[in-house]
Amino acid sequence: MPLHPPYRSGPAPDPAHVVVVGGGISGLAAGAAVRRERPDVTVTVLEGSPTIGGKLALAEVGGITVDVGAEAMLNRRPEAVALAEASGLRDRIVHPRTTNAALWSRGRMVPMPRTMMGVPLDTRLLAESGVISKAGLARAALDAVLPATHIDDRDVSIGWLVEERFGKEVVDRLVEPLLGGVYAGHAREISARAAVPQVVALLDRDRSLMRAAAAATGERPADDVPVFAGLVGGVGQLPAAVAGAAGLVVRTGAVVRDLARAGEGGWNLVVGSTHDPEIVHADAVVLATPAHATGRLLADVVPDAALELARVETASMAVITLAFREREVPDALRSGDTSGFLVPPVDRHQVKAATYSFSKWAWVREAGRGDGEGNDVLVLRCSIGRHREEQVLQVDDAELVQTALEELADAVGLCVRPVDSHVQRWGGGLPQYAVGHLERVRHIREAVARVPGLAVCGATYDGLGIPACISSAEKAATQVLAALPARGE
Template identity: 70%
Template sequence: MALGRGRAGAGSPAARQVWDSGHVEKTERPTVAVVGGGIAGLAAAARVRAERPDVDVVLLESSPDIGGKLRLGEVGGVVVDVGAEAMLNRRPEAVELTQASGLGDAIVHPATTAANLWSRGELLPMPRTLMGIPTDLKGLADSKVISKAGLARAAMDAVLPASSLDGRDASIGGLVEERFGKEVVDRLVEPLLGGVYAGHAREISARAAVPQVVALLDRDRSLTKAAARAMSGPASDTPIFAGITGGVGRLPAAVVTSSGTRVETDATVRDLARRSEGGWTLVVGSTREPRLVQADAVVLAVPAPPAARLLSDVAPAAALELARIEYASVAVVTLAFRLRDFPEVAGSGFLVPPVDKRAVKAATFSFAKWDWVRDAGGGELLLMRCSLGRHREEHQLQRPDEELVEVALHDLADAIGLSVRPVDAHVQRWGGGLPQYAVGHLQRVAAIRADVARQPGLAVCGAAYDGVGIPACIASGRRAADEVLAALAAPAPER
């Protein structure tokens, strides 16, 4: 077995051939510098290009490739996603950007969305929930995920007084535990949120991470009834997720090509300063050979830690709040197996409650979830992936790639009876990849943006602010673009 190695910043087959790096030169036309080449930065750049063709846009990315958590890798001779592999379809931003980038015909939806829970050593069908909130107690009982005692406690949701946050924030775990008890949080909410944030339900902000759940509090005294109504709304027949044939990792290169954004890779921005006459100076490159880049406006589309460093002088209050945002590290282990060797499985994969103390927190049967992945295997190879790593459990990932593969195989043997070796494996590490939305996150983001807004022509965006999913990051990038465009259009202050 050949082991493919991956890390954040490693090469992306699709993105590598899109541009030639070159020096940025200030022109007579207005210039916007976008710092960070993840999907939020790319969306910001594309928005500026679309709204103001007369504005020069340069995107500065510190790693060798664009795309951030959208990345392709080759496993068993098949190119698949080794980062994000799906985008929320019920929000419009990701689908819109995909269509605008020329990949509209490649949008696909999962062949199956039936998921499982590997709980207490059994692979059980996932009951119908809204982010872990049961929509049907009978269905919850039939799933056998919750014990009889846990079901009796969950049934109290129907008779408890209505819950209300009264304008305050709370953890999603605390909110659900108040209504349904500890077991529903441990066995349903934790694995679902763990798949999104790699965090802990009793620490994650309800208002920031699951506002749709908070909105239910005013709809019915019973959260079960409110969740059931929400799940049966007009969008209930719309596929929840979408993908792209060939991988979501194709999107970054398509955005660059379609928007005509000028990109520099291996271009680390080390400092940011406001010019006395207006506009910004960025220090770019190595410490030995730095160069100065001038821009009329700047969008910072980088994670919270580097954003905090760049803002330490120009927006110190924002920098302080950004420095307090914690991150989780995760690893994606992609495995290729011979079709004849793989056991029969049901559904698109499984989630694992952290209370069961397993290393794998989620597994996706990519060959079952996406028809294009199965087709790419040519009828001989099946590809799947496992996700490992949770907030404050970075030590679990401090092992060689080969050991992470063995850990994944060990859990797969127990979960689905896998007894064969893969023909190939790929480990993609995302160090500090997922921001944690602690209780009070919305207030923190508001304070950050208020401080940044005091500097005309400066905006921030990315997964640290309004959501970690692809559509949320695109929306964040577009918002930042609109903010700097408004600053460019404003009359210059009198001196």
């Protein structure tokens, strides 16, 4: 089996060597965390695709480079913004111009009422929004008088919990579109404890879930602390910045096909094709790959974890980015302060959400400025695809673009052809946090922890957002650092 420098199948290189499998933000953050604590350690990131970044990706649409994957970071958690700052991007951090969202519900565009992950905070505001019917409002009002809901140590779906308190319509019209936007999943299947632990924590505070949610919202950070952050030029800049600032050795097109304990200690990874394989030796390994890929690599070394990972289902989706001439966009759309809209799946539309990037991000609007002759460009994006509904994605890109255009015409009266479009498909990109997910993650981590010098991280475990992925990566880094030889050994 041919070997290529600097890797060999003998003793581990000096200094210590950590290999991270997977070049998404989780893998890069894990590598950066290792280097932050141990600058003497060489960290190699092996990424099977041609580029790093995973679901943080950029593309040019209508002459503007924009995000075609994740486009915002939760600002009220510290991990993502801190990593951006540490990677030299402090001056590029910005916050949305608006986060006011709407709902395209029952054929009308209505304002999204304030909720905590779909739990209504105010009966009057819920009624004024027009989202819920009179019968639905009457059922939701029972939350104030129903006996307290106790789930003890059980896990239940967020859909079951909200329906128990407020009725089916609140789940269908509020919770489903919110969770569909985040998880591309279904509220009645997604674990409440894994996806919305803040809602579960309210159950012991008040018999009424609405009162408890309203009180808890009042305890959250002040309104002048932005909920989200982004980067001028796109969040997709973060992966390269992290890799560069941390001094990671990055190899793309490096598919890891096998993982095994090395007889002399550490790990051997088989990289590349079956015709030209390479052995890469490491003192420790972090697997920052999707659940099924991680399970495949763990099949021989940690079979218990591999079995659990095989049971994690995923959803596929597509982001359709569209660029329009500003002069052709309806006045109400281009001059509004709405960041986009969500769509309840019960209405059976294929578009599940739309983001008005030109309205949400000042830098996107500025980047679309033309020559002053009416050639300004406005960029927006739609997402299509939910768990177990992959058939809607089994068409070519042109058909997905046409579907998005037809539904935008129905939703907001945008009835013109774009000057450019881009379709980004994320096949199996969103792990589903089914009921019992936290227990499954606990079993996986306990099994992996019994094997020194090995850790896992990524969106499968602690949350899909960028900060949650970074937190997961930092846990993995701490785990493998403990197995490395001390400096100078």
